[in-house]
Amino acid sequence: MISSVPEEFASVLWWRAGGFAAAVQYLEMDWPGDDGREQRVSVTSLSEIQDELARAIEAGEQPPAFDLSGVPEQEGVPLAVKNLYYSILSNNPRYKYAYDFNAEVGPDGLLRCTVSYMPYRTGDYPDGFCGVEVDSLRSLIKVARDGLGQENIPIRITNLSLTVDDMNKALQQVGGGYLFCQLNRDGTAITVVPQGGLTLGEARARLAEIDELAEQVFQETVAAGMSQAEQAEALYTYLTQNVDYDFRYYSHPGEMPYESTTAYGALHNNLAICGGYAQAFQTLLEKAGIPCITVSGKAGGENHMWNMARIDGRWLYYDPTGDRGRADYGFLYCGVKGEALDRHTWDADWSNRLSEALFSL
Incomplete structure (x- = not known):
């Protein structure tokens, strides 16, 4: 037994306390690192x-x-x-x-x-656990989009630098307001919950309809030979000219349909609030192959949503809600730098990190 006592302690204990009794007392103490103790x-x-x-x-x-x-x-x-x-x-x-x-x-x-x-932090996944590997925010978004037909998408996160908050915020870019995605409690799956009173199947069908509507607008609006900036402005002009703001959000919020918060409201009903404008613009730019994210923050002290898109290698901001009806008078927030958003407040660092993580060259 005495041989298991670290040498630097054993000699001192033996000398100070009289030998064997002290050594036994030492061994009965709870020392960090002892197996089973x-x-x-x-x-x-x-x-x-x-x-x-x-x-x-x-x-x-x-x-x-x-x-x-x-x-x-x-x-x-x-x-x-x-x-x-x-x-x-x-x-x-x-x-x-x-x-x-x-x-x-x-x-x-x-x-x-x-x-x-969460097992991704400790590596302690259950025996036999199978999940799609996630090593970045980009792969997390891809896994979520590919698995939107499931209520739970099993994942195995392999990048310890990913944080729970960042992953959940990134997942807000998925689902178009009709499917809410987030990590489950222990981070072993992405949960997919339908919104707006729809079933999972109905929500997926609505997203498919949004995609078709966006394709139709893109084909009618964008001409061959347009640059990225010209395509973005043409699609932006379409939204700001053809989509009205649903003022029931202020006057009769209980009467405003959920659709007005989504791209479906903008592209099908031509009626939306900021979330609908922003998600519609994101969907339209995706048709043009232009990287785009939605940005959440405040404008004039109110909750607001707008966009950030990479045009010819530069990330610029677009706020179609703020520019609605201004096509004939000159846009204020069409392809501008962050400094031009003088009424807006948001986590610019997060937007920059997300955009680079999802669309880095």
């Missing part, structure tokens, strides 16, 4: 527990058991520690791979915490 940490405050929890979550490990004998007020500690977990994730959103948490004090007085990690 529970790691324990004595704490005197909640802040010490928080520091240790943050360290464990950062490393993707289970926290040690906490000896609370030095904590003055122990009643309600499990709930307080669970609130610490929420605080850690709030201050460090990249830790959201730690998707669940439990804290209990056992009969021995030790506080034991259990963190549930």
